[in-house]
Amino acid sequence: MLVVANPEARRGRYDASLQAIMNIEQGQQSRRWLARWDGLNPGATPLWRLHGLAQQLGLGQVSLKDESRRSPLGSFxxxxxxxxxxxxxxxxxxxxxxxxxxxxxxxxxxxxxxxxxxxxxxxxxxxxxxxxxxxxxxxxxxxxxxxxxxxxxxxxxxxxxxxxxxxxxxxxxxxxxxxxxxxxxxxxxxxxxxxxxxxIPRDVMQGYAVIADELLETAADDGPCPFTHVFLQGGVGGFAAGIASYFWERYGAQRPAFIVVEPEQADCLLQSTRSGRAARASGSVDSVMAGLACGETSPLAWRFLQPAVDFFMTVSDAQAEQAMRLLATGEHGDIPVLAGESGVAGLAGLLAVLASPEQARQLGLDAQSRVLLINTEGATAPGVYQALTGLSASEVLQAQSDWLAREGIAEASLLARIEAHGRSGATDRGGVCRIALTDADRAGRDQLVAWMRELGLQVQIDQIGNIFGTRPGLNPGAAPVMTGSHIDTVATGGRYDGIYGVMAGLEVVRWLNERKVQTQRPLVVAAFTNEEGVRFMPDMMGSLVHAGGYPLQQALDTVGTDGARLGDELQRIGYAGELPCGAIRPHAFIELHIEQGPVLEAEGLTIGAVEDLQGISWQEITITGQSNHAGTTPMRLRRDAGYCAAAIAVFVRQLAQRYGGSQVATVGAIALQPNLINVIAARATVTVDLRNTDEATLQRAEGELAIYLAELALEQEVEITAKPLARFEPVQFDQRLVRCIEASAASRRQRSRRMTSGAGHDAQMMARICPAAMIFVPSQGGISHNPREHTAPAELTQGANVLLDVMRGLCDEG
The missing domain is CATH 3.40.50.1100 (Rossmann fold)
Known part of the structure; x- marks a missing residue:
């Protein structure tokens, strides 16, 4: 091993002259182009966290970007x-x-x-x-x-x-x-x-920037670089230049340290830093690391590497072979990775440097270091790979699949929690009736709190009855990462709506506890009060009050459909807490939920990364006409509230069809008085539900409805009034969190898509006070709010695994 510090390396803003040649904008364009090519596997390649290796090496973190999964080629x-x-x-x-x-x-x-x-x-x-x-x-x-x-x-x-x-x-x-x-x-x-x-070499390098774009798309826009050290393969220098230039442009003087590694027989980059110009290798060039066996530095690449790379180093073939075996076997309890001869050069360099305390100090590697490695290829020569590792590519990939299943959320435990909790409010048809603040809801709350305490969570209940279970972090003053949903149901509820997200949150905590994993930030599992809004309106009340969107006292004074006051019912069931509403302000909120629709199942997908949520406009429309005899009153002389109700139902359906896109419209309830077969209705009450992902379009639909109601009242000589019941603007979820969900799904080999939620969820309220996003799993037949509601156990587990990945990553952010 030989390590040479680069005297020309500097920190500061990315050079404008270099930016004119290669830049983030062009790299992102390259990514958009390639996303349409069927020659690549869909989605980003995985970023594996090698926790066991990091602990063994005394580093804060070791991450491995796995380009073996890029395409059938198995290479960057x-x-x-x-x-x-x-x-x-x-x-x-x-x-x-x-x-x-x-x-x-x-x-x-x-x-x-x-x-x-x-x-x-x-x-x-x-x-x-x-x-x-x-x-x-x-x-x-x-x-x-x-x-x-x-x-x-x-x-x-x-x-x-x-x-x-x-x-x-x-x-x-x-x-x-x-x-x-x-x-x-x-x-x-x-x-x-x-x-x-x-x-053309510039364009090739710009293509490699796709890797950097994927690596940094889940990093906070205003945060530090998630990596302190980046080890990059050498070769002619194009790969290293494509990655380093992207990091440098984004982070400027706060860029990470770059260490370029090449075979000792093909040390053209190391020789270039010694001579101060693009140079030739000093050795035979012949190396087992065939992709790096290059004799001459690319002059264009050197223009980027000379000012950006802090250290150049060489490794032997034997060191590369050792690194291949370490990754293939998951030696320290980490995921087995299929990494070819050239793909492991960065790891070989890291291991070699850390074998020398003096070299480690020179590179600034210590317990706080967050190291990035990039596995640039898989078993592109399968015979060579097996000869060097003693394992076939298929054996390593099977071991990887087994590890992913073993190290994920335990399916049996997750299902057992859902099954046990479903007994609170269970119905004869196999569903659940656990309406907010009823005795069944109290039983469900009691069970949840008992489980939280078993897991060592600190349980707090706020003044609107929201339940929070907190797992401490190493940095107790840091804002926590929150997950959860609701446990109340509609009268004809199923076994998964809401409760699935809360139970999965508990299983994330159990997973962390069993492995004694300590996170930097606290983790909170939440269950919000009265999400369904069946007994007390509006729906999503607990999260709305928590987010400051609805006055606490107004919520407590709400009178339910049965005449009960919400605040009194909270006291009755013992869940009128003392924690001030909104006291816990999260770093981020992630809600896991069943889709409650047919899209994922129809498309054969497992995970939905929810990027937005429809705005909702609920109105109750009252029509007052004149009651009269159904047989003796001529049609031209009628003031028929029943007809007007039907006309409104037809109008809103036609409006939605005319608008198209994400516009939907529903008349969900019609009540007539006196509601007799032979009497013209004197009064009708109609509910209208309008939804759209675009606020301007939703307002336009509301405006058209208002105009129509005025015209209908005049035409039919009736009185029509509209009373707002609920109004929530569309929500755009945090794009970084959406990308985190997509990245986890890809790493776990789950097919995903971005989605819109047509239903309201607690996450839309939490998005008012913190970055928020949602994970969907399929609903069989698209059925929900029904005892037939069902999601396959494997799909429930995969959704919980994605939640685990995202929560763990967020909890370790600075």
Missing amino acids: KALGAPVALLRLVLRQWSDSGFTAESLLAGRHADVLKDYVVISATDGNHGRALAAAARGIGCRCVIVLHAQVSEERELPIAALGAEIVRITGNYDASVEEAARLAALRGWQVVSDTSYEGYED
């Missing part, structure tokens, strides 16, 4: 070549109307069938280019040098690429690709630059 190179090819074609056909989306869909293959791209490769870059070329419909030629195995050649050829073999090394293959391109008019798409050739 699947990002660079496609982006470069897209930008190249868009430049050369700038007047054609081509778009990245249309190119990736292959809609211009007839135009591009004679267009030829060529590149040299050690395997992964060439395979990525071949896949992209096949996708857009152009030809691809790949030059392979003598050290590239047949095992790496065959997958490239299988993608339709024409293979050219040479006897020299990688640098010789680069020269041959350039020669053939000049001779035949082909276009070189290389990841290394040379004089006069920078645009």
